[in-house]
Amino acid sequence: MTKEQLFKNIKKKRSFLCIGLDADIQKIPSHLLKTDDPVFSFNRAIIDATQQLCVAYKPNLAFYESLGNKGWMAFEKTVTYLKENYPDQFIIADAKRGDIGNTSEMYARSFFEELDIDAITVAPYMGEDSVKPFLSYKDKWVILLALTSNKGSLDFQFFKDEKGERLFEKVIKTSQNWANEENLMYVVGATQGEMFKEIRKIAPDYFLLVPGVGAQGGSLQDVAKYGMNDSCGLLINSSRAIIYADNTSGFAQAAYKEALKVQIEMELLLNEYKLL
Numbered sequence: 001m002t003k004e005q006l007f008k009n010i011k012k013k014r015s016f017l018c019i020g021l022d023a024d025i026q027k028i029p030s031h032l033l034k035t036d037d038p039v040f041s042f043n044r045a046i047i048d049a050t051q052q053l054c055v056a057y058k059p060n061l062a063f064y065e066s067l068g069n070k071g072w073m074a075f076e077k078t079v080t081y082l083k084e085n086y087p088d089q090f091i092i093a094d095a096k097r098g099d100i101g102n103t104s105e106m107y108a109r110s111f112f113e114e115l116d117i118d119a120i121t122v123a124p125y126m127g128e129d130s131v132k133p134f135l136s137y138k139d140k141w142v143i144l145l146a147l148t149s150n151k152g153s154l155d156f157q158f159f160k161d162e163k164g165e166r167l168f169e170k171v172i173k174t175s176q177n178w179a180n181e182e183n184l185m186y187v188v189g190a191t192q193g194e195m196f197k198e199i200r201k202i203a204p205d206y207f208l209l210v211p212g213v214g215a216q217g218g219s220l221q222d223v224a225k226y227g228m229n230d231s232c233g234l235l236i237n238s239s240r241a242i243i244y245a246d247n248t249s250g251f252a253q254a255a256y257k258e259a260l261k262v263q264i265e266m267e268l269l270l271n272e273y274k275l276l
Helices: 003-013 030-034 038-053 061-065 069-085 101-114 128-135 167-175 195-202 220-227 251-272
Strands: 017-021 056-059 090-097 119-122 141-147 184-188 208-210 234-238
Touching: 003 251, 017 038, 017 090, 017 251, 030 038, 038 069, 038 251, 056 061, 056 069, 061 069, 061 090, 069 090, 090 101, 090 141, 101 119, 101 128, 119 128, 128 141, 141 167, 141 195, 167 195, 184 195, 195 220, 208 220, 220 234, 220 251, 234 251
Parallel strands: 017 056, 017 234, 056 090, 090 119, 119 141, 141 184, 184 208, 208 234
Antiparallel strands: none
């Protein structure tokens, strides 16, 4: 999916919502545990209920890998289900990969060739040769961790060099030598607030994947105020607040209602910033 196609879908659905499929076997409704594949059954119901309200889904690999082979199979089935039934959805593997070049090549082959996923989150710490193998695939996206929403982001990401440049700024500036806004995005946590203003100074045209709205307390209005650009430029991820809105047999309908609240708010923002 190209940047133009992604923005077209945002306008069509009047939404820039990404739903995180963080399917925890210990949190999904208990009646699903009787099915052959509880995690896939949960994901399928969430997807069917919410697909009209979002433009992307983001399975977090940790929740699947924790279940061994069964979890990986549920992940693959989820990806296949999305591609076969809702091909307009942008699929992000939240895998946070990144290793020496030949290892990254294998990760890229797994996600981009075998699974044909649209995008993968990548950790930039090991530098260019750890990221480039992912960028070699046409029409696939790398979403680079830049400024995250967790408390620990203060440990390293705000470290300043002798010129006063912070580490997250260095990551964003340097990585723009490797790719452009047609196949590179950045993770920026919603809890960072006005920092979006600083990021837009150095990455005005790039899409940002934004976790932290909802359960983590980030403000959608602040993110839009400081982070939105003329192609929207934002994918706002919400996971727990939507998928775990209810743990009874009505969980999918509850997820729909929560996603609808976010979509309505997003439509108002898209209108406010004259993008519809």
